[in-house]
Amino acid sequence: MSIFKAYDIRGKYPIELNEEIAYKVGRAFVSFLKCKKVVVGYDMRLSSENLKRALIDGITEQGADAIDIGLSSTDLLYFVVGNFKYEAGIIVTASHNPKEYNGFKLVSKGVGPVKEGDGMEEIRGMAEKGSFRSSFRKGSITKKDYLADFAKFTRSFVDLKRIKPMKVVMDASNGMAGRIAPKIFEGLPLDKTEMFFQLDGSFPNHESNPLIEENRRECVKNVKRLRADLGIMWDGDTDRTFFIDENGNFLQGDFITGLLAKQVLLKKKNAMILYDLRASRFVPDTIRKYGGRSRECRVGHAFFKKYMREEDSPFGGEVTGHYYYKCGDYYAENGFAPALQIMELMSTSGKKLSQLLLDEGAGNYFISGEINYEVKDKNQKMEELKQRYSDAEISYLDGITIKYKDWWFNVRPSNTEPLLRLNLEASTKEMMEKKLREVQKILS
Numbered sequence: 450m451s452i453f454k455a456y457d458i459r460g461k462y463p464i465e466l467n468e469e470i471a472y473k474v475g476r477a478f479v480s481f482l483k484c485k486k487v488v489v490g491y492d493m494r495l496s497s498e499n500l501k502r503a504l505i506d507g508i509t510e511q512g513a514d515a516i517d518i519g520l521s522s523t524d525l526l527y528f529v530v531g532n533f534k535y536e537a538g539i540i541v542t543a544s545h546n547p548k549e550y551n552g553f554k555l556v557s558k559g560v561g562p563v564k565e566g567d568g569m570e571e572i573r574g575m576a577e578k579g580s581f582r583s584s585f586r587k588g589s590i591t592k593k594d595y596l597a598d599f600a601k602f603t604r605s606f607v608d609l610k611r612i613k614p615m616k617v618v619m620d621a622s623n624g625m626a627g628r629i630a631p632k633i634f635e636g637l638p639l640d641k642t643e644m645f646f647q648l649d650g651s652f653p654n655h656e657s658n659p660l661i662e663e664n665r666r667e668c669v670k671n672v673k674r675l676r677a678d679l680g681i682m683w684d685g686d687t688d689r690t691f692f693i694d695e696n697g698n699f700l701q702g703d704f705i706t707g708l709l710a711k712q713v714l715l716k717k718k719n720a721m722i723l724y725d726l727r728a729s730r731f732v733p734d735t736i737r738k739y740g741g742r743s744r745e746c747r748v749g750h751a752f753f754k755k756y757m758r759e760e761d762s763p764f765g766g767e768v769t770g771h772y773y774y775k776c777g778d779y780y781a782e783n784g785f786a787p788a789l790q791i792m793e794l795m796s797t798s799g800k801k802l803s804q805l806l807l808d809e810g811a812g813n814y815f816i817s818g819e820i821n822y823e824v825k826d827k828n829q830k831m832e833e834l835k836q837r838y839s840d841a842e843i844s845y846l847d848g849i850t851i852k853y854k855d856w857w858f859n860v861r862p863s864n865t866e867p868l869l870r871l872n873l874e875a876s877t878k879e880m881m882e883k884k885l886r887e888v889q890k891i892l893s
Contacts, residue, residue, distance in 0.1 A: 451465065452465050452466050452470070452552070453569060453570075453572075453573040454565075455564060455565040455569070455749075455864060456554075456562060456564045456565070456749065456750065456751060457544075457552055457553060457554045457555070457564075458474065458552050458553040458554075458555070459543055459544075459546065459550060459551075459552030459553075460550065460551070460552065461549050461550055462494075462496040462500070462549065462550065462551045463496070466500070466551055466552065467500075468499055468500060468502075468503035469503070470576065471500045471501075471503035471504040471507065471541075471553075472503045472504065472506050472507040472510075473507060473575075473576040473579055474504060474507065474539075474553060474572065474576050475487075475503070475504040475505065475506065475507020475508040475510075475511065475539075476507040476508070476510060476511040476575070476576075476581045477507075477571075477572045477573075477575035477576040477581070478507075478508065478537070478539065478555060478563075478572055479507075479508055479511035479512065479513040480511055480575055480581055480582070481568055481571050481572050481575065482536065482537050482557055482563075482568070484513055484536040484537040484557075485512075485513055485514065485536060486513060486514045486515075486516060486535055486536055486537070487508050487513050487514070487515055487516065487535075487536070487537045487538060487539060488516045488518060488526060488529050488530050488535045488537070488538035488539070489501060489504060489505055489508070489515050489516065489517050489518065489538070489539050489540075489541075490517075490518045490519065490520070490521025490522075490525065490526040490529075490538075490539075490540045490541070491519075491520065491521065491540070491541035491542070492520070492521070492522070492540070492541060492542040492543075492624070492625050492650070492685060492686050493520065493623070493624060493625060493627075493628075493648035493649065493650045493685075494541075494542070494543060494548070494550075494551050494650035494685075495548070495650040495651060496551050496650075497541045497542070497551060497650065500541050500551060501517075501541045504539060504541065504553070505517065505590060508588060509587055509588035509589070509590060510584065510587060510588075511581060511584050511588070512584030512585065512586050512587065512588055513588045514588040514589045514590070514591065515588060515589070515590045515591070516529075516535065516591050516593055517590055517591065517592045517593070518592075518593055518594065518595055519592065519594060520625070520628055520648070521540060521625070522540075522625040522626070522628075522629050522686050522687040522688070522784065523540050523542060523544070523554060523686040523687065523688040523782065524599075524686075524687055524688050524781065524782050524783050524784050524785070525595065525596065525599045525625075525629065525687075526538050526539075526540040526554075526556075527556065527560050527779075527781035527782065528595070528598075528599045528602060528776070528781065528783075529595045529598075529599070530556055530558075530560050531559065531560040531776055531777070531778075531779035531781055532598070532602065532776070532777065532779075533595075534558075535558075536557070536558050537555075537556065537557050537558065538555075538556045538560075539553050539554070539555050539556075540553070540554045540686065541553055542554060542685065542686040543685070544657075544684060544685055544686045544688065544689075545656070545657050545658035545660075545684040545685055545686075545689070546658075546685075547652075547656055548650060548651055548652050548656075554686075555568075555569075555572070559778070559779045560754070560779045560780065560781045561754070562750060562751040562754065564751045567751075596628070596629065596632055597632065599629070599632075600629075600632040600633050600635070602776075603633055603783060603785045603786050603789070604633065604789065606774070606783075606786040606789055606790060607786075607789045607790055607792075607793040608793065609636075609637065609789075611793050611796050611797055612637055612638065612639075612789070612792050612793055612796050613638065613796040614638040614639070614640070615638075615639060615640070615678040615679060615792065615795065615796070616639075616640040616642075616675060616676070616677040616678050616679075617639050617640070617641050617642070617677060617678060617679045617680070617681060617792075618641075618642045618644065618668055618671045618672050618675060618677045618679070618680045618681070618693075619634075619641060619642065619643050619644065619646075619680075619681050619682075620644040620645055620659075620665070620667070620668040620680070620681070620682040620683075621643070621644065621645050621646045621683060622645055622652070622654075622655065622656070622657035622658075622659070622664070622682065622683060622684065622685060623645045623646075623647060623648065623649040623650075623651075623652050623653065623654060623657065624648070624657045624683060624684065624685035624686065624687065625648070625683075625685065625686055625687050626646070626683035626687045626784070627645070627646035627647060627648050628648060629687060629784075629785065630643075630646070630683075630785065631643075631646075633785045633788075633789070634788075637792075639792075642671060642675060642677070644667065644668060644671065654667070655667070657683075657684050657685030658684055658685075659682040659683075659684060659689075659691040659699075659770075660691075660769065660770070662699075665682060665691070665693070665699055668680050668682055668693060669693055669697045669699065670697075672693050672695065672697050673696075673697040676695075677695065678695050678795065678801065678802075679692065679693070679694070679695065679791070679792070679795070679802060680692065680693030680694075680697075681693075681788050683784055684770075687784035687785070688771060688782040688784055689769060689770035689771055689782075689784060690770055690772060690784045690785070690787045690788060691770050692705055692787075692788075692791060692802065694801065694802040694803040694806075695801050695802060695803060696803055698803065700802070700806070701729075701768055701816075701818070702766060702767055702768045702769055702770040702771070702772075703724065703725075703727070703728035703729045703731065703732050703766070703767075703768045703816075704729065704731055704732075704806055704811055705766065705770075705772075705787065705791070706724055706728065706732050706765075706766030706767070706768075706772070707729075707731050707732045707734075707735035707736070707809060707811070708735075708791065708794060708805060708806065708809070709764065709766060709772065709787055709790055709791070710722045710724075710732065710735055710736050710739070710741060710764065710766070711735055711738075711739050711794070711809070712790045712793065712794050713741075713763055713764045714736065714739040714740060714741045715739065717763060718740050718741075719740055719741065719742065720741050720742070720762070720763050720764070721741070721742045721743070721744060721760040721761065721762040721763075722736045722741050722742070722743050722744075722762065722763075722764055722765065723743070723744050723746050723753055723756055723757060723760070723762050723764070723765030723766075723773070724736075724743060724744075724745060724746065724765065724766060724767075725745070725746050725747070725748050725753075725766075725767045725768055726745045726746065726747065726748070726844075726846055726847055726850055726859055727748065727767075727768045727819065727859055727861075727872040728745075728766075728767075728768055729814045729816045729874055730814060730857075730874060731809070731810070731811055731814045732766075733745075734810070735809055738809075744756060744760060744762070745846065746765065746846075747846055747847040748767065748847055748861065750771060750773070750782065753765050753767070753771070753773050753780075754773065754780045754781070757773060757775065757780045758780060761775070762775065762780075763775045768819070768872075772784075772786070772787045774786060813876070814874060815874060815875050815876070815877060815878045815880075815881040816872065816873070816874040816881070817871065817872060817873040817874070817881060817885055818872070819870050819871070819872050820870070820871045820872075821863075821868045821869070821870055821871075822868065822869045822870075822871065822889075822892040822893070823866075823867055823868055824867060824868070824869055824892065825867070827862040827867065827868075827869055830860075830869060830891065830892060831848070831849055831860065831862070831869075833891050834849055834851065834860060834888075834891060835849060837891060838851040841853050847859070847861055848860050848861030848862060848869075848870075855875060855876040855877075855880065856873070856874065856875035856876065856880055856881070856884050857873070857874055858871060858872060858873035858874070858884070858888055859871070859872050859873075860888075860892070869892055871888065871889075871892065873885050873888060
């Protein structure tokens with residue numbers, strides 16, 4: 450089944466993913482983990498509730514009890530599994546994918562990702578065979594609502610009394626933020642403009658992926674029109690958060706990671722902060738400036754959570770808007786803590802978001818952003834890069850990273866497409882453009 454990916458299960462409904470498959474995934478999940486209870490949540494996609502019912506049928510048929518937490522975001526489900534010490538959890542979601550998609554994200558005890566190399570292949574094999582040992586009992590179904598607990602937990606990341614009045618535009622993308630955000634920001638001195646907060650899996654206004662420019666146009670427009678202090682957007686399952694400054698500029702996740710790292714380090718000196726290898730040098734430079742330690746990581750939530758556990762790290766961030774936190778004895782994304790932290794930082798400094806970045810020197814970093822190149826032979830192109838830049842410092846942590854004193858780049862092969870993904874940064878705009886052209890000649 451091609452729906453089984455490295456980190457989740459995902460496909461078009463009902464052609465690739467349907468209720469029959471959901472039922473088999475439920476049985477296979479319980480069979481592999483040998484768990485007695487499974488937390489199950491589902492998002493607002495049109496097929497999610499039906500898939501959730503079939504998934505729970507499989508879970509209970511295999512003898513495990515299902516804790517149905519209802520309409521849920523991914524970060525809410527992670528919180529429930531980790532905070533209340535459940536053995537396992539599944540959220541029915543396709544995250545930021547278009548409306549015809551759906552899927553499952555799977556976690557084990559301690560919110561450990563069930564992924565390729567850690568159970569995904571075994572679950573796939575069982576689901577494909579469709580033959581399961583009969584259980585001596587049928588599991589029960591219990592419905593619980595943990596939204597208030599999640600909101601209380603998330604709000605604890607900041608001192609709410611520090612947040613001063615500000616005008617904020619929030620775009621939920623018709624996703625789960627429409628249910629979660631009102632509870633998170635309740636009672637704060639915010640003049641809120643709520644965009645697309647109605648849960649609607651048909652995504653009538655725009656797709657739930659703010660990384661695509663056309664999906665954030667309305668939010669940017671409203672930030673400018675209303676002269677708001679801040680714009681915030683979420684993807685469909687709220688495990689990614691995006692920010693727009695008061696001038697309507699969309700901010701990449703690495704620059705936000707730098708600001709959030711500062712906020713963490715002001716409270717916890719010498720902390721280890723994680724960032725992904727695509728990030729601007731702004732991130733490690735800011736971490737160093739505020740007395741922290743840093744570690745460059747492979748892209749992907751499974752790697753971040755592994756490294757965070759190894760380093761006892763309180764925080765990590767990715768370019769694509771994933772922000773990870775130490776939550777007691779587990780590590781997980783939270784799509785709302787970053788928003789509260791940015792509000793707290795703006796309030797305590799008395800500065801606009803754009804000024805906060807300028808004060809930290811963000812204007813001195815020139816990064817290309819991620820550019821995709823379709824190539825016939827990915828390995829050949831990677832070898833060409835290695836030979837061409839053999840005098841550089843070279844890392845193979847994820848793809849190939851070439852580092853010089855005043856510029857660097859990373860090229861990563863796509864796991865599913867004939868693509869190479871390039872990120873390049875230099876100390877001046879002119880050098881960035883020059884080196885970009887140079888590397889593009891090899892990749893073209």
